Amino acid sequence: MNWPDPTLNAIQSREDLADFLTELARKVREGELSVENATTDSSVDSAGRWTRSMDGFFMNVIKEPVPETPDWSMIAAIFRAALVYE
Known part of the structure; x- marks a missing residue:
């Protein structure tokens, strides 16, 4: 997977x-x-909501389907998204 943020990669x-x-x-x-x-x-709730709706992010930004099995970078992305996802 190629995240738009090199830190996640x-x-x-x-x-x-x-x-x-x-x-x-x-x-x-x-x-x-x-x-x-x-x-x-609110961060935990946001992490859950982003995880549930990450299909759109993957389709529009990553240009790949959501992997069935998360890796360490995806877990980091969930934490990062939880800080700002509304």
Whole structure:
């Protein structure tokens, strides 16, 4: 899969995902990344809603169907999307 964000493309392992999530949290905490869903419950809800509707993102942006089995980079993409998906 080829994500539009090279940061997501670099995530190949569990350790890469852990590093990404730690850095994502730091960016939010320090105001480097604006978020729509600042509370835990709204972020988790948004992650679920984005996951349910990611077919459109894959069709329009990735130009591939949603993979049946997620990889580490897709998990990272779900976390990233959860911060801004309304």
